[in-house]
Amino acid sequence: MKIIHCDQGSAEWLQSRAGVCTASMFSTARKKVNCLDERQQKFVNLRLAGTPEKAAAEAAGYKAVPRSDIISRALDGEKIGDWSDAAKDYAFRLAIERISGAPLDEGFETWSMKRGHELEPQARMEHEMQTGLIVQRAGFVTTDDGIFGASADGLIGDDGGSEYKCFVDPGRLRSIYMDHDFSEIVDQAMGCMWLTGRKWWHICLYCPALEIVGKQLCWREFKRDDDHIEKMESELWEFAMLVNEYEATLRQQAA
Numbered sequence: 001m002k003i004i005h006c007d008q009g010s011a012e013w014l015q016s017r018a019g020v021c022t023a024s025m026f027s028t029a030r031k032k033v034n035c036l037d038e039r040q041q042k043f044v045n046l047r048l049a050g051t052p053e054k055a056a057a058e059a060a061g062y063k064a065v066p067r068s069d070i071i072s073r074a075l076d077g078e079k080i081g082d083w084s085d086a087a088k089d090y091a092f093r094l095a096i097e098r099i100s101g102a103p104l105d106e107g108f109e110t111w112s113m114k115r116g117h118e119l120e121p122q123a124r125m126e127h128e129m130q131t132g133l134i135v136q137r138a139g140f141v142t143t144d145d146g147i148f149g150a151s152a153d154g155l156i157g158d159d160g161g162s163e164y165k166c167f168v169d170p171g172r173l174r175s176i177y178m179d180h181d182f183s184e185i186v187d188q189a190m191g192c193m194w195l196t197g198r199k200w201w202h203i204c205l206y207c208p209a210l211e212i213v214g215k216q217l218c219w220r221e222f223k224r225d226d227d228h229i230e231k232m233e234s235e236l237w238e239f240a241m242l243v244n245e246y247e248a249t250l251r252q253q254a255a
Helices: 011-017 023-029 038-048 053-059 069-075 085-100 111-131 170-177 183-196 208-213 226-254
Strands: 002-004 140-142 148-150 154-156 160-165 200-206 217-223
Touching (some): 002 011, 023 085, 023 148, 111 160, 183 200
Parallel strands (some): 160 200
Antiparallel strands (some): 140 148, 154 160
């Protein structure tokens, strides 16, 4: 990996992210529509391998042989699934940034982004106080080829790291504080561990409005899951090919 030591939100940080698929967007980059679910995929794989219908259905967890248009198309050899509009839009943005060498939004920072950058030092300090850990600022981390990257908010010792979120959306706050649901951040945590080679990552939600009740920081430790990372990496490389296609098309049109 390469570590770019810079302040998040700075001109250097914004420039280093241009054209790079970042961990905060890994979940978006992986999104597809009209895909086979896990059981359907298993059934199709078994059938294509020559397993009889009933045996394939039973092995895939069905009580009866599944019948659906998407399964029939997959068995006929058609390509199933497509990138979501959000994934396509993100890929197109990265393609433009690769060509221009600069952020497409020219470094525009929303109110929530600015707030997050301003509160991050407080969140980091609170995290260190509650855990006794020493957090080293990392700036921006990328793969050696610069295709994937992450704004690693902190590196801890030789094995850990941290990410600080400062949500104000009550829906996102409730899901974490009340339901302990960090699912929307899992890909980002795993992405940071993939890029840095770390074994664990702390995802911290900082909400200063709850300081009066002593709950200004809500955090959870994620252990490295190599199976998750392997699947995610494979899908991200597929996404990288989509970016390449868009970039090639745009360059041809320019020529």
